[in-house]
Amino acid sequence: xxxxxxxxxxxxxxxxxxxxxxxxxxxxxxxxxxxxxxxxxxxxxxxxxxxxxxxxxxxxxxxxxxxxxxxxxxxxxxxxxxxxxxxxxxxxxxxxxxxxxxxxxxxxxxxxxxxxxxxxxxxxxxxxxxxxxxxxxxxxxxxxxxxxxxxxxxxxxxxxxxxxxxxxxxxxxxxxxxxxxxxxxxxxxxxxxxxxxxxxxxxxxxxxxxxxxxxxxxxxxxxxxxxxxxxxxxxxxxxxxxxxxxxxxxxxxxxxxxxxxxxxxxxxxxxxxxxxxxxxxxxxxxxxxxxxxxxxxxxxxxxxxxxxxxxxxxxxxxxxxxxxxxxxxxxxxxxxxxxxxxxxxxxxxxxxxxxxxxxxxxxxxxxxxxxxxxxxxxxxxxxxxxxxxxxxxxxxxxxxxxxxxxxxxxxxxxxxxxxxxxxxxxxxxxxxxxxxxxxxxxxxxxxxxxxxxxxxxxxxxxxxxxxxxxxxxxxxxxxxxxxxxxxxxxxxxxxxxxxxxxxxxxxxxxxxxxxxxxxxxxxxxxxxxxxxxxxxxxxxxxxxxxxxxxxxxxxxxxxxxxxxxxxxxxxxxxxxxxxxxxxxxxxxxxxxxxxxxxxxxxxxxxxxxxxxxxxxxxxxxxxxxxxxxxxxxxxxxxxxxxxxxxxxxxxxxxxxxxxxxxxxx
Numbered sequence: 001x002x003x004x005x006x007x008x009x010x011x012x013x014x015x016x017x018x019x020x021x022x023x024x025x026x027x028x029x030x031x032x033x034x035x036x037x038x039x040x041x042x043x044x045x046x047x048x049x050x051x052x053x054x055x056x057x058x059x060x061x062x063x064x065x066x067x068x069x070x071x072x073x074x075x076x077x078x079x080x081x082x083x084x085x086x087x088x089x090x091x092x093x094x095x096x097x098x099x100x101x102x103x104x105x106x107x108x109x110x111x112x113x114x115x116x117x118x119x120x121x122x123x124x125x126x127x128x129x130x131x132x133x134x135x136x137x138x139x140x141x142x143x144x145x146x147x148x149x150x151x152x153x154x155x156x157x158x159x160x161x162x163x164x165x166x167x168x169x170x171x172x173x174x175x176x177x178x179x180x181x182x183x184x185x186x187x188x189x190x191x192x193x194x195x196x197x198x199x200x201x202x203x204x205x206x207x208x209x210x211x212x213x214x215x216x217x218x219x220x221x222x223x224x225x226x227x228x229x230x231x232x233x234x235x236x237x238x239x240x241x242x243x244x245x246x247x248x249x250x251x252x253x254x255x256x257x258x259x260x261x262x263x264x265x266x267x268x269x270x271x272x273x274x275x276x277x278x279x280x281x282x283x284x285x286x287x288x289x290x291x292x293x294x295x296x297x298x299x300x301x302x303x304x305x306x307x308x309x310x311x312x313x314x315x316x317x318x319x320x321x322x323x324x325x326x327x328x329x330x331x332x333x334x335x336x337x338x339x340x341x342x343x344x345x346x347x348x349x350x351x352x353x354x355x356x357x358x359x360x361x362x363x364x365x366x367x368x369x370x371x372x373x374x375x376x377x378x379x380x381x382x383x384x385x386x387x388x389x390x391x392x393x394x395x396x397x398x399x400x401x402x403x404x405x406x407x408x409x410x411x412x413x414x415x416x417x418x419x420x421x422x423x424x425x426x427x428x429x430x431x432x433x434x435x436x437x438x439x440x441x442x443x444x445x446x447x448x449x450x451x452x453x454x455x456x457x458x459x460x461x462x463x464x465x466x467x468x469x470x471x472x473x474x475x476x477x478x479x480x481x482x483x484x485x486x487x488x489x490x491x492x493x494x495x496x497x498x499x500x501x502x503x504x505x506x507x508x509x510x511x512x513x514x515x516x517x518x519x520x521x522x523x524x525x526x527x528x529x530x531x532x533x534x535x536x537x538x539x540x541x542x543x544x545x546x547x548x549x550x551x552x553x554x555x556x557x558x559x560x561x562x563x564x565x566x567x568x569x570x571x572x573x574x575x576x577x578x579x580x581x582x583x584x585x586x587x588x589x590x591x592x593x594x595x596x597x598x599x600x601x602x603x604x605x606x607x608x609x610x611x612x613x614x615x616x617x618x619x620x621x622x623x624x625x626x627x628x629x630x631x632x633x634x635x636x637x638x639x640x641x642x643x644x645x646x647x648x649x650x651x652x653x654x655x656x657x658x659x660x661x662x663x664x665x
Contacts, residue, residue: 017139017531024203025139026148029132030155031196032095035189036128037156039102039121040067041163042185045317046171050182056111065235066115070122072231072421073224078127079414080216080273082134083407088206091131095197098124102189130414133397135204137409141534142402142527143346146339149394153335157328157386160302164321172318218264219273226257227422234429238436274415275408283403284412286522287396288419290352293515294392295423297359297508300431301366301385302327307435308378308501312371312494314483326379330386335394342527348395349524355391356516358384360509367505371494393420403525427511434504442503443496450492459488 017025043050043063051060082090101121108114132152140148166185173181229250233240240246265272279285305327309320338351362385369378400412447470450456460467466485470493482490530538 022140022148025135026151028196028199028203029091029135030151031192031199032091032128033132033152034155034159035095035098035193035196036071036125037159038163038166039125039186039189041160041321042167042170042188043067043118045164045167045321046182046185049171050114051111053180053182054108054111054114060111061235061239062115063111063118065232066119067122067125068235068421068425069228069231070119071126072122072418072425073227074123074126075130075418075421076223076273076411076414077220079130079134079410079412081410082127082131083410084215086206087131087135087138087410088200088204090127091135091204092197092200094124094127094131095193095200096124097121098128099190099193099197100124102186102193106183106186130417131410133401133417134410134413137401137413137531139531141529141531142398143529144343145401146342146348146394146398148339149398150332150336150339153390153394154332157331161321161325161328164306164324165318168316168318168321214268214271216264216268216271216273219261219268222257222261222264223273224257226254226261229254229257231425234425237429238433242433274411278404278408278412278415281403283399283523283525284415286518287400287403288415290392290515290518290522291396291400291416291419292423292426293511293518294355294359294389294396295420295425296427296430297363297512297515298389298393298420298427299424300427300504300508301363303428304431304435304501304504305382308369308498311482312498313375323375323379324382327382327386330383330388331390331393332386334387334390336390338391338395342395342398346527347524348398348527349522351391351395352399352519352522353516355388355395356512356519358388358391360388360512360516362388363505363508363512367502367509369498369501371491371498373498396420398527399522399525402527431504431508434507435500438500438503439497442499443493446492446496446499450495455488456492459486462486463489 047060047063050063078090078094098121101117101124104117105114105121108117129152133149136145136148136152166188170176170184170188171182175181176184233242233247233250233254237247262276265274265276269275270277279288305324306317306320309315309323310317313323315323334355338348342348342351362381365381366378366385369381397413397416400416401409404412463486466489470485470489482493
């Protein structure tokens with residue numbers, strides 16, 4: 001299958017859902033999406049407080065890594081299983097697992113136990129966003145879908161702002177109702193999840209999916225072997241060393257797992273976790289690659305900007321979350337605007353192109369941001385960065401859903417999420433590695449440049465111990481001291497750190513240049529005007545009609561004089577025999593039990609609608625009787641003489657099953 005073979009499906013005249021019905025289901029889906037999106041930002045803000053309370057700050061990376069690994073590797077599995085067993089049971093299962101994991105995380109006794117429970121949480125989170133998007137594809141046509149997908153982008157943006165605020169508030173409390181405040185950042189998921197379960201169960205109708213139960217276990221195992229080592233080295237490579245023995249082992253295992261995954265997918269064919277035939281669709285393959293690139297830019301930027309706001313501008317984690325509001329407003333405004341324009345015009349290719357240009361310009365401008373740049377200026381750059389993300393995120397999901405057959409919507413949606421998460425992991429690792437790799441030398445250069453200034457010299461003379469604290473080897477591991485030392489001594493540190501961020505953003509520009517090339521390569525497949533469920537029903541009906549047309553049918557009785565009987569005696573699945581040769585444009589598929597009904601219909605209708613009986617008189621005009629059936633099986637052709645009447649005569653028809661020459665009274 002290629003992108004060009006997936007033609008737009010005409011809109012169904014009826015059977016669609018009203019806006020109110022759709023919004024009821026969307027509300028349920030948003031609750032599930034909000035769970036996963038909020039949890040990541042809340043935990044990221046509170047992780048330092050959690051590590052201090054559980055006496056395991058050095059193991060904090062495993063808490064994040066465990067969740068990331070399980071949520072990423074299960075995403076394509078959820079997509080495939082939902083195509084087989086339906087979306088509703090899988091979505092409710094994902095919410096249930098997430099709730100159980102949240103409860104257990106709240107009672108964790110140490111960091112490693114917490115990491116294990118976070119892995120369980122990730123098993124549920126892997127299905128929340130991908131399945132929500134798949135359900136949207138089932139109930140709303142691609143042309144109208146962007147209007148509703150904008151609500152998901154708004155939810156993501158809201159959680160990105162609310163997460164740090166909630167996380168900072170709860171983790172900053174020593175006790176809430178007699179328990180450590182950080183434990184409530186997990187338990188707050190429970191009431192939201194329970195509400196989501198109830199609403200989903202009430203408003204979402206189960207859908208009938210494919211009957212196949214063949215699960216690609218080999219592909220699942222291979223993708224775990226491929227992804228887990230690569231995620232590990234991306235998360236821990238800076239600590240281990242990118243060419244250390246542990247990192248090299250992860251590279252080797254990951255490449256071997258990737259090769260095994262390709263082999264397994266070729267072996268499984270259509271039952272594969274991600275069928276390789278999908279990558280032969282130009283739009284799918286280009287959108288997948290572009291999702292990786294956008295993920296790199298998106299998560300890399302989201303990881304770097306809070307560090308700038310906290311370290312250089314001195315904002316607390318909670319305040320830094322609020323200062324990201326311009327970025328989130330850009331995401332919301334761009335996604336909603338592009339969604340409505342796509343629904344109105346049916347065209348979407350332009351938005352990833354514009355989005356990549358916006359990301360390029362934004363990262364280029366952010367590379368000029370320094371320690372003394374006014375915050376309002378940085379806000380404008382973040383707004384542009386958010387707009388670029390908003391134009392890309394939902395549009396790429398839409399393109400991947402629209403270019404595949406309805407039976408592959410779950411796989412396509414999960415693939416979009418999977419590739420974006422992989423890109424995000426790589427982007428975060430790459431951007432932070434560049435940042436912390438360049439920061440020491442840039443900070444040293446900044447202090448060398450500041451030595452000649454009188455303000456710096458006076459501050460050092462008054463507080464020589466503070467300079468020693470800044471230049472110590474571990475200063476990048478804990479930057480909290482910057483708020484307690486003289487501003488003149490802290491300022492060169494901030495200058496050097498922001499200079500290192502400039503290098504990181506310029507690398508991001510190079511990556512997104514590749515993204516722009518991919519966006520220009522994207523082909524626009526006309527958006528279907530049917531929802532996924534309607535398109536699936538139409539496809540199933542078409543397949544069934546083709547099967548019936550190809551199936552042989554037994555010949556009817558030789559003495560039947562009705563035109564439908566002649567077609568049946570010829571063994572045709574559709575009445576294309578004599579009726580078709582006489583000009584009948586609608587097929588009739590009558591068996592013996594229907595002959596009485598067809599005879600009565602003939603009496604009540606103008607004979608001209610059935611055929612011009614006079615045209616049946618000449619056997620030569622019966623279109624080659626030998627093609628309809630064996631002449632011997634048509635009985636004696638002479639017996640058909642009674643059927644022929646002068647042109648224009650609409651006389652009575654023989655009764656069904658009556659002897660030759662008799663008419664129905």
